[in-house]
Amino acid sequence: MASANPISGSKELGSASAARTKASLAWGAVANIEDLREIAKKRVPRTFFEYVEAGSYDELTLRANRIALDALELRQRVMVDVSSRVQSTTIVGQPALLPVVLAPAGLTGAVYPNGEIHAARAAQSHGVPFCLSTMSVCSIEDVAAAVEKPFWFQLYLMKDRGFSRSLIERAHAAGCPTLVLTMDLHVEGQRTADVHNGLGIPPRLSLANILDIAMHLRWASGMLWSKEYTFGNLKDAIRNSGNLGILSEWVKQQFDPSFERHDVEWVRKLWPGQLIVKGILDPQDAEMAVAAGADAVLISNHGGRQLDGAPSTVKAFPGVRDAVGDRIELLFDSGIRSGLDVLKALALGARACFIGRAYLYGLGAGGEAGVRKALSLISEELDTGMALTGVTDVKAVPRDVIVQ
Numbered sequence: 488m489a490s491a492n493p494i495s496g497s498k499e500l501g502s503a504s505a506a507r508t509k510a511s512l513a514w515g516a517v518a519n520i521e522d523l524r525e526i527a528k529k530r531v532p533r534t535f536f537e538y539v540e541a542g543s544y545d546e547l548t549l550r551a552n553r554i555a556l557d558a559l560e561l562r563q564r565v566m567v568d569v570s571s572r573v574q575s576t577t578i579v580g581q582p583a584l585l586p587v588v589l590a591p592a593g594l595t596g597a598v599y600p601n602g603e604i605h606a607a608r609a610a611q612s613h614g615v616p617f618c619l620s621t622m623s624v625c626s627i628e629d630v631a632a633a634v635e636k637p638f639w640f641q642l643y644l645m646k647d648r649g650f651s652r653s654l655i656e657r658a659h660a661a662g663c664p665t666l667v668l669t670m671d672l673h674v675e676g677q678r679t680a681d682v683h684n685g686l687g688i689p690p691r692l693s694l695a696n697i698l699d700i701a702m703h704l705r706w707a708s709g710m711l712w713s714k715e716y717t718f719g720n721l722k723d724a725i726r727n728s729g730n731l732g733i734l735s736e737w738v739k740q741q742f743d744p745s746f747e748r749h750d751v752e753w754v755r756k757l758w759p760g761q762l763i764v765k766g767i768l769d770p771q772d773a774e775m776a777v778a779a780g781a782d783a784v785l786i787s788n789h790g791g792r793q794l795d796g797a798p799s800t801v802k803a804f805p806g807v808r809d810a811v812g813d814r815i816e817l818l819f820d821s822g823i824r825s826g827l828d829v830l831k832a833l834a835l836g837a838r839a840c841f842i843g844r845a846y847l848y849g850l851g852a853g854g855e856a857g858v859r860k861a862l863s864l865i866s867e868e869l870d871t872g873m874a875l876t877g878v879t880d881v882k883a884v885p886r887d888v889i890v891q
C-alpha cells in the first residue's frame with residue numbers, strides 16, 4: 488500500500504517494498520514513480536535532490552496538492568466496451584501521443600548531466616512535448632542541436648525587456664511552436680532545503696556540499712562532460728557569466744514584480760506561435776489571460792513552490808474552468824505522480840497535464856531511460872484507469888468519472 492509522504496508530496500511504500508528499495512531496487516523492478524524517486528535519491532547529490540523535492544516555506548500547498556488528488560475517487564464502470572482506448576490527443580493544437588507535457592524545470596541539468604537534452608529526447612521518443620525552462624542549464628540552442636522534433640520554451644519575463652525579447656526570438660529561431668509564460672514567479676518563494684544546502688543566491692559551496700558531490704561519483708563524472716555549468720540561456724546577458732554567484736544575483740534582480748496583463752499582451756504581440764499562461768489559480772486572472780490573447784491557461788501553483796497556503800490545483804481548477812473553460816484550453820499541474828492522477832485531472836476538465844517531479848525523479852534515476860520509464864508508467868496507469876472507468880478516449884473524459 489502507498490501512502491502520502493508529507494514532505495515530498497509523493498508516495499511512500501509499505502514496509503515490504505520499502506525494505507526492497509532500501510536494499511537497492513533493480514531497474515527492471517521499477518513499478519511506479521516512487522521507485523524512480525528512491526533510485527534518484529541515491530544517485531543525485533542531496534543538494535539537488537532536495538531542490539527537486541522541496542515546496543516553499545511550510546510546504547502546506549505541496550501537501551495539499553497530493554491530499555486533494557488522493558481524495559478524488561474514480562467511478563468504476565465495468566459494463567462498457569473498452570477494447571479500444573485512445574491516449575493520443577492535441578495540446579494547443581499540437582499532436583501528442585499522451586496528454587502529458589514535461590514541465591519546465593530550472594537546473595534540470597544539475598539533476599543529471601545534460602539533463603534537459605535527456606528529458607527532451609525521452610519526450611520526443613514518447614511523442615509528448617518537452618518544455619525547456621528559461622533557467623535551464625543547457626541552452627535553447629544546445630537542446631535544439633540535440634533533438635529532431637520541436638520543443639516548447641518557458642519564459643520568465645525579465646525586467647530587461649530587451650533581453651526578454653531576445654529570448655523570445657531565440658526560441659522562435661530554434662523552432663519552438665509554443666511559449667509558456669510563467670506568471671507566478673515575479674518574487675521567489677523560499678525553499679528551506681535550498682537555504683540549508685546553500686543553493687541560494689549567491690550559492691554557497693560548503694564542505695558538506697563538496698563531500699556530498701564526492702559521494703556521487705557517477706553524477707560527478709557525468710558532469711565533467713556537461714555542455715554548460717550555469718544558466719545556459721542567460722550566460723550572454725552579463726559579463727563574468729561563468730561565475731554562478733554573479734549570474735544568480737543578476738537573475739534575482741531581474742524577476743519583475745511589475746509584471747501584469749499588459750506585459751502578457753506585449754509577449755503575445757511578439758510571439759507568433761501558441762501562448763500558454765502558466766501559474767493561474769484565480770478566475771479573474773484567467774479572464775485577464777484570455778483577454779491578453781492566451782491560447783491556454785495552465786492551472787498551477789508551481790508544484791507548491793511559490794505561495795504557501797495557495798489552494799491545491801484540484802481545488803482551484805473548477806473556478807477557472809467555469810470562468811473561461813468554454814473559450815480556452817485548460818491545462819493542469821502540481822502533484823501529478825501517476826496516470827491515475829492524469830485521468831482525474833482530465834475528468835476535472837483539463838486537456839492535458841504538465842508533470843514536474845514525476846519526470847525529474849526518472850531523470851535523476853537514469854537520465855533519458857529514466858524519463859522514458861516515467862512516461863511509460865504514466866501511460867500504462869492511465870490506460871488501466873481508462874479501462875476500469877469505461878473511458879475510451881482521453882479527449883472525452885466525462886466529468887462523472889470522478890465520484891460526486
Ligand SMILES: Cc1cc2nc3c(=O)[nH]c(=O)nc-3n(C[C@H](O)[C@H](O)[C@H](O)COP(=O)(O)O)c2cc1C
Binds near residue numbers: 641791822
Ligand atoms: C525542480 C523544479 C524546478 C522548477 N523550475 C521551474 C521553472 O524554471 N519555470 C517554471 O515555470 N516552473 C518551474 N517549476 C514548476 C514546474 O514547471 C511545475 O509547475 C511543477 O513542477 C508541477 O508540480 P509537480 O512537480 O508536482 O508535477 C519547477 C518545478 C520543480 C520541481
